[in-house]
Amino acid sequence: MTEGGTEPRPAPSLPPLREVIARHGLAASKALGQNFLLDEQLLARIAAIPGPLAGERVFEVGPGPGGLTRAALRAGAKVTAVERDARCIPALEELAAAFPDQLTVIEGDAMKVDPPALTGEGVHILANLPYNVGTPLLVGWLSARWKPWWASLTLMFQQEVAERIVAPVGTSHYGRLAVLAQWRAEARIAMKVHRSAFTPPPKVMSAVVHIVPAEEPEGVRLPVLERLTAAAFGQRRKMLRQSLKGVPGALEALEELGIDPQRRAETVPVSDYVALARLLSRG
Numbered sequence: 001m002t003e004g005g006t007e008p009r010p011a012p013s014l015p016p017l018r019e020v021i022a023r024h025g026l027a028a029s030k031a032l033g034q035n036f037l038l039d040e041q042l043l044a045r046i047a048a049i050p051g052p053l054a055g056e057r058v059f060e061v062g063p064g065p066g067g068l069t070r071a072a073l074r075a076g077a078k079v080t081a082v083e084r085d086a087r088c089i090p091a092l093e094e095l096a097a098a099f100p101d102q103l104t105v106i107e108g109d110a111m112k113v114d115p116p117a118l119t120g121e122g123v124h125i126l127a128n129l130p131y132n133v134g135t136p137l138l139v140g141w142l143s144a145r146w147k148p149w150w151a152s153l154t155l156m157f158q159q160e161v162a163e164r165i166v167a168p169v170g171t172s173h174y175g176r177l178a179v180l181a182q183w184r185a186e187a188r189i190a191m192k193v194h195r196s197a198f199t200p201p202p203k204v205m206s207a208v209v210h211i212v213p214a215e216e217p218e219g220v221r222l223p224v225l226e227r228l229t230a231a232a233f234g235q236r237r238k239m240l241r242q243s244l245k246g247v248p249g250a251l252e253a254l255e256e257l258g259i260d261p262q263r264r265a266e267t268v269p270v271s272d273y274v275a276l277a278r279l280l281s282r283g
């Protein structure tokens with residue numbers, strides 16, 4: 001016995017994921033963006049990205065046959081998983097039975113559930129999702145009130161999308177998503193994943209992005225920052241004095257901050273967008 005607690009339970013032995021997929025007839029659906037990860041060592045490495053999960057709560061979106069789910073459960077997490085494909089639910093219920101009191105399975109659309117109501121605050125979000133679902137969910141999670149209800153995000157994306165999230169100023173991927181992800185959070189690519197790791201393999205390479213909340217800069221309203229970056233990057237080849245013309249007060253704010261109006265959007269660091277938005281948030 002450990003002091004004040006119980007011995008961790010030995011992880012139950014589970015059938016290989018291929019067998020789970022075959023037994024439950026989980027032929028990958030293109031419409032649901034299903035590309036499954038079956039390599040359990042790789043899955044364990046992804047589940048380790050948020051840090052030690054023993055006793056932590058995890059919200060998983062799109063568990064599918066449960067590969068990433070079982071990795072998080074083996075690491076000792078309490079997992080709430082939302083899956084849209086009804087065919088996957090019996091396989092996930094089997095996993096819940098193998099890890100008593102550790103897994104709650106919800107059949108539903110992640111775009112429609114209210115995760116903090118399901119999981120409470122301080123959860124680690126884990127997801128390997130289709131791009132068309134993953135990006136809107138990410139934007140929603142990054143737009144939450146700060147500090148957010150989640151403790152970290154560990155999300156698989158197409159590599160090109162991952163590059164746009166972590167892009168430094170001055171690079172071709174730098175844009176609205178980079179500013180949104182970086183103005184009050186730290187975002188990095190934690191792992192690149194070759195397309196051949198998926199069944200079936202997608203057309204492009206993938207990468208896992210890890211995001212943790214940082215201090216929110218004071219006096220900045222997010223809608224103001226978004227209006228600014230929408231205008232600036234909406235015409236990214238133009239000089240700021242042209243692209244920001246339609247944003248009331250923006251040209252005066254450039255001058256007040258000593259930001260050269262001849263610069264283009266992609267040369268302006270996140271800290272300058274924040275400073276501009278702070279001035280414009282005053283009004």
Ligand SMILES: C[S@@+](CC[C@H](N)C(=O)[O-])C[C@H]1O[C@@H](n2cnc3c(N)ncnc32)[C@H](O)[C@@H]1O
Nearest residue numbers: 032034035036037062063064084085109110128
């Ligand atoms: C790329 S697969 C990943 C499956 C599994 N996590 C893995 O890594 O092998 C994406 C999963 O997300 C599910 N999914 C797609 N759209 C969803 C949505 N709107 N809400 C919840 N799950 C969704 C799919 O059914 C599928 O199981």
